[in-house]
Amino acid sequence: MLFWMVDNIVVPLENLEKETIKWCRDILRNSPTTIRVLKAAINAVDDGHAELQVYHYSCTIAVFQSPIITPIPTMKSLFRFGFESASVACCATGMFEIGYACSRGSMFSCSDASKFFFWDSFHPIEKTNNIVAKFYSVLLDACDCKNLLQCYK
Secondary structure, three states: OOEEEEOOEEEEHHHHHHHHHHHHHHHOOOOHHHHHHHHHHHHHHHHOOEEEEEEOOOEEEEEEOOOOOOOEOOHHHHHHOOOOEOOOOOEOOOOOOOOOOOOOOOOOEOOOHHHEOEOOOOOEOHHHHHHHHHHHHHHHHHOOOOOHHHHHO
16 A cells, blocks of 8 residues: 655545545635645745646645655555565665666666666656656646635735
8 A cells, every 4th residue: 555645644545535635625725724834835935945836727836845755655555566675776775876877777777677666765766756646646636726825925
């Protein structure tokens, strides 16, 4: 089972859409918490720690540049998606190495990257990115978006 972080709670992937709709309704009610979250998002944008992405014309989402905002893999979910390991990367040992030696076909990289969650010790492989993108698209489709910046201002 793959878990996803939504508003400081961890939910099973199967419940993501329902929890996301609930979360979106709550955030669009302009609660004091929402105002603080939006202010923090705008400050993060101003500080260069996030960027704003506009989807579906009026939907503004703050995308934080952090490796922490990713699905939390469990061993069962790794096997379900065809991964064999998240503790070792395709290139080098996966614990410390990032660099030019990590290229396709190099003697430091594996023969089948699709079996690994990470390419090197930091970067997910393309398959992982595609899975994360699908989950984000579910989140965006499930949320009846308004321009969150307008709610704040």
